Amino acid sequence: MSHIKPENAAQLEEAIQWVLSQEETMEIIGSGSKRKLGRSVKADHQLDVSALTGITLYEPEELVLSARAGTSLMEIQEELAKHNQYMAFEPMDYGPLLKGKADAGTIGGMIACNLSGPRRLKAGAARDHFLGFSGVSGRGETFKSGGRVVKNVTGYDLMKLMAGSYGTLAVMSDITIKVLPAPPEEKSYVLYELSDEEANRAMSVALNSSCEVSSAAHIPQIISNKLTQEAEERAMTLFRLEGHGPSIAYRVDKLASILVDFGQGSLVADPESRSLWQKLRDAEVLSKSEERSIWRISLPPAQGNAFMGCLKFNEQAEYYYDWAGGLIWLSLTGDHNASLLRDKLKSVGGHATLVRSAIGVEDAENPQQPLEPGEHALMKRIKDNFDPKAILNPGRLYADL
Amino acid sequence: MKMPDPDRSIMARRDEIAETLREIVPGEGVILSDRELQVYESDGLTAYRQPPLMAVLPQTVEQVSQVLAYCHAEGVKVVPRGSGTSLSGGALPLADAILLCMGKFNQVIEVDYDNRCAVVQPGVTNLGITKAVESKGFYYAPDPSSQIACSIGGNVAENAGGVHCLKYGLTTNNLLGIEMVLIDGTVLRFGGKHLDSPGYDLLGLMTGSEGLLGVVTEVTVRILPQPETARALLLGFSSSESAGDCVAAIISEGIVPGGMEMMDKPAIEAAEAFVNAGYPLDVEALLIVELDGPQAEVDYLIAQVSRISKKCGAVTSRISQNEDERQLFWAGRKAAFPAVGRLTPDYYCMDGTIPRNKLPLVLKRMREMSEHYGLRVANVFHAGDGNLHPLIMYDANNPGELEKAEDFGSDILKLCVEVGGVLTGEHGVGVEKRDLMPEMFNEIDLKQQLRVKCAFDSKALLNPGKVFPELHRCAELGRMHIHKGKLPFPDIPRF
Structure with a gap:
């Protein structure tokens, strides 16, 4: 060669x-x-x-x-x-x-x-x-x-x-x-301790508003401390607002009032906001363990949590939602989950990609669906x-x- | 414009073909009478007329599939048509082809607000999608000026744009999925309600393929929440250079307006005489800058743009104070085509795109061409994205003037390519710009595009004579020319 x-x-x-x-x-x-x-x-x-x-x-x-x-x-x-x-x-x-x-x-x-x-x-x-x-x-x-x-x-x-x-x-x-x-500035509005189902709804409400939310993600409790490095584990739902200062300030207020039923949120400013989204972007919050395989699942955003809910995973499953529920990053032990994931996707639409195999497992025949x-x-x-x-x-x- | 020679043997079989197609699409689904076919003999490019062999109006995907499978088996050509508003002759019929009219596919199938999308049939109009979702505060972003009539299926075929492309993208950026039928009758679905798909991006490839690759039978589009508010500035400049500088300065300061439209003096005068929008008549260029979004953002950015425009030497500046005034600013621009139509018996609308900073040069050269051809020209310009619409005024009743207008138009498009732009921004190649394709692409480029066509339609039955200046047989295109025995190249680092 x-x-x-x-x-x-x-x-x-x-x-x-x-x-x-x-x-x-x-x-x-x-x-x-x-x-x-x-x-x-x-x-x-x-x-x-x-x-x-x-x-x-x-x-x-x-x-x-x-x-x-x-x-x-x-x-x-x-x-x-x-x-x-x-x-x-x-x-x-x-x-x-x-x-x-x-x-x-x-x-x-x-x-x-x-x-x-x-x-x-x-x-x-x-x-x-x-x-x-x-x-x-x-x-x-x-x-x-x-x-x-x-x-x-x-x-x-x-x-x-x-x-x-x-x-x-x-x-x-x-x-x-x-x-x-x-955009000259960005801030993230964060809601805490929502269930997956509540978070999926909150993200829909935010995206359907005129607040111009540019990203929305939900990180379940079990991996939240990998995102923030905080000792306390609590689910986080993040909404990114970008643009000129006066616009962001206005939209933060508006978003908080639209989402009031989901609790009182807090605001994360630059540079922390950028750093959080970068970690989410690169799936850095998933376990680095080599016994795990990593999946990227693309599906209709509003179906995100329902899809996860109907999968009966062991407790070691780690996952979070990006794209307001339309992208799920999922880390599992073992590689033998392709048909399970893809069968479940049939009813909602979308596809599952194996991004990384667990070590010692042979190359998957079809990493792409x-x-x-x-x-x-x-x-x-x-x-x-x-x-x-x-x-x-x-x-x-x-x-x- | 020379179209492919009609296949006489197919034309001789007209009655037999119609009979079979009537079995597939019963009732009034097949139109044969000369009088009724007149309606279909041209699209929005009215300089070209040709009645089709027959028109077929299917109502179901199954019928589309069967019609295409039959045509494929029998070697009958097919021209798909939506609302027939193409400005490039994309839906121009052929004497030996059936015209497949998708107008009966006019239903909104589903609106899924939670996933911010609408699933519609291809005959639904562009504006019809917005109408279906506006009560819930949503809209469909691409807004070609024909939006009241043009169909979403046609928008997919042409990758339609509009005045809001810089911020909201073209059709291709606002589609999530399609269902389509190949010429052999195979029904395929690409995409869906999710945001991306595995394998090659066939949804993206289909968009803008001008009806040469397949017939779209269902479209899933993204819908967006309506912006909270919108305001516009009307800015006059003493030269197109300073107006162009202003556009560049706005973008350089990090502002992406919802819309940014420029008109030159002839277009301003025509529009003002037509709608009395209050446009200044003592300026060389007029800029409409629209900011949309949350109230606080719009107020902030309006002030920024106003400041920038002063720095760039705007001689007149007005800011819309209410929705009526904003609409009035747009009224002249939106009526620019009919306004120019009042000044001249006929006009020819061109559609090149140029790097924005070449505008002064292009306008100058266009004035010279205008003198050379003895034909007037007015310009409207999507300044945000560099899409230029020169309107060449002529009188078709004067012998030779249509040809002169077409030559003028060709020269303008060649100029667009020369300065780094392209032949068509949003109207498509169709028949109109077909023979100009070699200005932009060499033979290898064009052959590679034709090979894409071969993957979809190896018999070249779908919309032939459009887009490509020369037809090649797929077998010939597939041949490889391998230079055996050539030495590996010593210059390339290898290790």
């Missing part, structure tokens, strides 16, 4: 053409921070895009940034911060959860895995901010799609295909995203049209994708 590290887009194309001509396969990596996510790849070569670096365009007043695929997210975030801007979709950092380094990800990996964070409720995911790219398909051809403007319906939206494709369709060399002004046959067949046809010889990250998403 060789490790190929192109230094520019032309070399990237050459490298892929070469592997294609050898009738071999390759694993695509940037910093490798999410290598353990999903199915592992067994390939003849490793194509490392981490030398394709650098921000190539950043016009703050145009809200647009372009960078080469291997550019580190840290570098991009630092550059954005200089102009009080950010990536509103708040890409999570899988590093800590996957036992890797923190802050190691690249923009290419961020798009390939369609990352998002607690602000997904309001701001969407990477896919929603991805304006254009250039890359090389599994046919060894360099192509581009999209552009540098937000409003663009010229041709198919291939950005959507690339976001979340885990490098199975093409290897991106250049990426353009929309950036936004960062299996698809309906018609949908799977269509995706396979798309894969065949981008990468007919299946040379790019073979089997990364599913056995044949």
Whole structure:
């Protein structure tokens, strides 16, 4: 196996053409921070895009940034911060959860895995901010799609295909995203000691109000002290309010009055608020124990607690709700829960992803939820049209994708 | 505009095809008479007209599936149509294709407030969704100017925008799920009420695919709580440069307005003469900046924007004091198209997007083109997101003037691409901009897009002749050109 590290887009194309001509396969990596996510790849070569670096365009007043695929997210975030801007979709950092380094990800990996964070409720995911790219398909051809403007319906939206494709369709060399002004302040309104059911309702009430809550999460009692480091364990339901000072002050009052039936809350200001949401974003509050497997369950927000309620887990189950109930991070002992979780999801809709297996357990066949046959067949046809010889990250998403 | 040659053998089988389709969609579901088909011969781009082979109006997903499966088996082309408001000819019929009209799919199936979404049939109008949820204080955010008539199915096909895109996104950012039917009759569902899905994002790919990949039969959209309040500023500038600077300054200060619209002098004059909105007539550019959200936020930001606009040299500035006044500010902008229509027998509405800071350059070049072609042009501009709508005024009764208007339009769109923008921001490629696609994409780019089409519709039966300038057979597109024996490249670091 060789490790190929192109230094520019032309070399990237050459490298892929070469592997294609050898009738071999390759694993695509940037910093490798999410290598353990999903199915592992067994390939003849490793194509490392981490030398394709650098921000190539950043016009703050145009809200647009372009960078080469291997550019580190840290570098991009630092550059954005200089102009009080950010990536509103708040890409999570899988590093800590996957036992890797923190802050190691690249923009290419961020798009390939369609990352998002607690602000997904309001701001969407990477896919929603991805304006254009250039890359090389599994046919060894360099192509581009999209552009540098937000409003663009010229041709198919291939950005959507690339976001979340885990490098199975093409290897991106250049990426353009929309950036936004960062809110100058944030505060979190916190309610205590609600049951899961009460919390789910409270989050619905808050999200359905005009208070512009940008994130809402509920942390049950048993893991609450991992979030706050306080000795006392009590369930916490958090509502994030971001924006200009006068607006936040006004919305805090309004939210407190709307939620008065759920008790009297308290207010967490910066920088604690930011730190809490970062921990929730990166699932840092779940046990680090290696005997545990970690699941990410996406479902209709209002069904969050009902879904958890109908699962009869042992007492070691750790979990919390983000996205107002629409995202459940769940830590369980053992790996043999896939069919149980996915069967229960059938009635409410959604999907369960195995983010990390317990140690000693073999790779799961399907970390991502299996698809309906018609949908799977269509995706396979798309894969065949981008990468007919299946040379790019073979089997990364599913056995044949 | 040359459309693909009609298939005479299909046209000769018209009666037989109609008979079979009547078995699938009984009653009045198949329309054949010339008089009735006239209604369908064009969409919102009225310069192109073509009656379809026949129109078919299914009522159930099962019928859509059977109609498509039959057409697939028999090699009959299909053009899907919602309300027919496309401004790019996306729903233009073909002589040898059935027109699949989704108008009978007009029901709101479910509103789920707890999950902040509505499940609707594709023929429900854009505004119809908001109407269905506004009593509970919700709305559907994307608001294309045709929202009273355009269908949500068409919005999905075109990835429709509107004036609030910068803050609230396009259709694609406001969809949670769809049900669709492939040309072979397979019914698929992507997404649902949850926020993301495993595998490739086919919901995102379908959005804006202009009816070339499948027929949407159900849509789940996000609905949002209505903002507590909204206020607008009406700002006049002595040049488009200073108006553009003001837009950039507002964004640089971290403010993302709900809407930010610019009009140039000809558009201001036309709008003012039409609706008497009180627009200043002695300015070169007018900016409407709308702030929406909680009361305290709006009051705070209005003051900030007012301050910024003074710094940027606004020569007139008015702040709406009540809802009526805010509506009045918008009245002129919203009536800009019909207002320009009063000045000219015909007008041609373009739809490019440019990096915002290129606006002064683009306007200057457009004035030069206007002189060159001897045709007037008025501009309205979604200033927040760079989407430009030049309205080219012409008279179709003057021989050659339509062609001149189209050439002028092409030149404008080429200019948009030249300065780093795109051919179409929200109207779609359709037939109108089909032949301009090579301005933006090279042959490899276009072939890769066509391969996506092959994955969905390998016989190219769905909406052919739209979007892509050249048709290629999927077998040809699938061929690989592998350069065997080429040496591994010594320049690339390997270890």
